[in-house]
Amino acid sequence: MLHTVSNNHHRLGSYTGSRCFRKHVRSGRRYSSKSIGTFISCSNGAGKSPYVPSGTQLNEAKVIYCVAPAMGHNQESHPESHFRVPAIVSALEKMELTSKFRGSEIMELQNFAPASVDDIASVHARAYVSGLEKAMDQASEQGIIFIDGTGPTYATATTFQESLIASGAGISLVDSVVVASQISQDPPIGFALIRPPGHHAVPKGPMGFCVFGNVAIAARYAQRIHGLKRVFIIDFDVHHGNGTNDAFYNDPDIYFLSTHQAGSYPGTGKIDEIGHGTGEGTTLNLPLPGGSGDVAMQTVFDEVIVPCAQRFKPDIILVSAGYDGHVLDPLASLQFTTATYYMLASNIKQLAKDLCGGRCVFFLEGGYNLNSLSNSVADSFRAFLGEPSLASEFDDPAILYEEPSTKVKQAIQRVKYIHSL
Numbered sequence: 001m002l003h004t005v006s007n008n009h010h011r012l013g014s015y016t017g018s019r020c021f022r023k024h025v026r027s028g029r030r031y032s033s034k035s036i037g038t039f040i041s042c043s044n045g046a047g048k049s050p051y052v053p054s055g056t057q058l059n060e061a062k063v064i065y066c067v068a069p070a071m072g073h074n075q076e077s078h079p080e081s082h083f084r085v086p087a088i089v090s091a092l093e094k095m096e097l098t099s100k101f102r103g104s105e106i107m108e109l110q111n112f113a114p115a116s117v118d119d120i121a122s123v124h125a126r127a128y129v130s131g132l133e134k135a136m137d138q139a140s141e142q143g144i145i146f147i148d149g150t151g152p153t154y155a156t157a158t159t160f161q162e163s164l165i166a167s168g169a170g171i172s173l174v175d176s177v178v179v180a181s182q183i184s185q186d187p188p189i190g191f192a193l194i195r196p197p198g199h200h201a202v203p204k205g206p207m208g209f210c211v212f213g214n215v216a217i218a219a220r221y222a223q224r225i226h227g228l229k230r231v232f233i234i235d236f237d238v239h240h241g242n243g244t245n246d247a248f249y250n251d252p253d254i255y256f257l258s259t260h261q262a263g264s265y266p267g268t269g270k271i272d273e274i275g276h277g278t279g280e281g282t283t284l285n286l287p288l289p290g291g292s293g294d295v296a297m298q299t300v301f302d303e304v305i306v307p308c309a310q311r312f313k314p315d316i317i318l319v320s321a322g323y324d325g326h327v328l329d330p331l332a333s334l335q336f337t338t339a340t341y342y343m344l345a346s347n348i349k350q351l352a353k354d355l356c357g358g359r360c361v362f363f364l365e366g367g368y369n370l371n372s373l374s375n376s377v378a379d380s381f382r383a384f385l386g387e388p389s390l391a392s393e394f395d396d397p398a399i400l401y402e403e404p405s406t407k408v409k410q411a412i413q414r415v416k417y418i419h420s421l
C-alpha cells in the first residue's frame, strides 16, 4: 500500500510554518522573466499536499519536470555553470516542448519545497550538512570558496540553500509520480532539471562539482515516505556515480547500476565493485572503453540493464541522467549521440512501465556542452511523449569513429559473468 499525500506533511511541515513555497524558491527562477508551463497553485484542499498536482492534471501529463537552476551557485568559466539549466529550458521552449505549446501533456511543477535537513541527513552526515550551512558566512565574505579539491567543487553564498532546493525538486517529483501511478497505468515521467548535480557527493561531504546526493536522497525519501522498498538507480553519466555507490554499497534494497567511461574521474567503479555484506550483488559497475557509443549502450541496455532490473523487481526507478557521455562533451570521450539519449529515455520509460507501475524520475547530473546537453534532454522529452526522435537533425555521423566493439563485448561478457546475468 502506498501512502502519499498525507505523509508528505511530515516533511513539508518540518521546515516552515508556511505551506506555500518560500521567497527563495521564487528567487531561484529569476533568470526567467516570464513564467513557463503550468503553475501548480497553493490551494490547500483538506488533507492534500499543495505540492502535488491534482489527479486530473497528473492523469493527462506525460512529462512532469522541475526547474532549479541555482543561479547564485556559479564560478566563472567552471563547466558546471549557471548557464546549464537555462540553456535546457530555452531549448524546450524553442522546440515547443513546454505546456504553453503542449497543454497538459507537459507539466512544470513550479511549486515545491526545498528538502529538509532531515531529508539530506538520510544520506549525508549531519556534521557535513551543518558545516556547509555555517560555511555560507565565509562564502558571503569571500564570494566563492572551495569545498572539495577533486572537482574542484566550489560554493558561493547561496550554495547551501540552492542545493536544498535542487534536492527538494527531486523529491517533489517522486511525490507526483507516485500519486500519478495510483490513478493511472501510464503516469508521467519526472525530470528534475536541477543543479548542483549530486552523484559524486559522498555521505561525508561534497565532491566532483556535487553538493548533495540528489538521487540518493530521493531514493531514501521514496522508501521512507512512500513505502517503496526497492529502488533501482540507473546512472548513465560518463563518470562513476561514486557518491550513490557509497551510500548504498551495503544495502540490498537499493540497486545501483552505473555505466561510465573506464579510467575517467574519479577512478572508482571498477567492474569487480559489486556491493558488500548483505548488499553484495546489488551494485553493478560497468566501465566502458573510451569511444563507446550508441551501439555499445544499446547492447548494455538489452543485455545488462533489462535483466538486472527484471531480476531485482523494483518499486521505482530513479535515473542519474548525465549528458557528458555525448561525443561533443568537453570532459570525456565516449561517443553517445542525441539518439543514444532518446533510446535510453524511451527504453527506461518502458522498463518502468513493465516493472514498477511506470514510476520513474530522471535527475540531471553532468553535461557541459550546452547544445548537446539541451538537445539531448529535449529528445528525451520526445521519448517520454512517445514522439519520434529529432536526433538526425542534431547528430553528425561524420564526426563519429568506429566503436571499440571487441573491448565493449569483453566488458559486457565480464559483467554478465560476475553478476550471473
Ligand SMILES: [Zn+2]
Residues within 6 Å of the ligand: 237, 238, 239, 322, 324, 365, 366, 367
Ligand atoms: Zn559526469
